[in-house]
Amino acid sequence: MYSDADRPANNDASNEEIPILRRQSIHPDSLKFMDMAKELLDSPEIKQAISDERQEKPQEQ
Numbered sequence: 001m002y003s004d005a006d007r008p009a010n011n012d013a014s015n016e017e018i019p020i021l022r023r024q025s026i027h028p029d030s031l032k033f034m035d036m037a038k039e040l041l042d043s044p045e046i047k048q049a050i051s052d053e054r055q056e057k058p059q060e061q
Contacts, residue, residue, distance in 0.1 A: 040046060
C-alpha cells in the first residue's frame with residue numbers, strides 16, 4: 001500500500017528538537033477546583049479518616 005518512496009527523505013529538519021508546550025496560565029476553574037480539594041483534604045474529618053486508615057494498614061500486613 002505505502003512504500004518507502006512515498007515518505008519524505010530524512011534530513012536535518014527532522015532531527016530538530018521537538019518543542020515542549022508549557023501552559024503559561026491556569027484556568028480560573030482549575031484554581032477553584034484545586035481550592036475545593038484543598039479545603040476537603042484539610043477538613044478535620046478527612047484528616048482523622050486518613051490517620052485512622054494509616055493506623056489500620058500495619059495490622060493488615
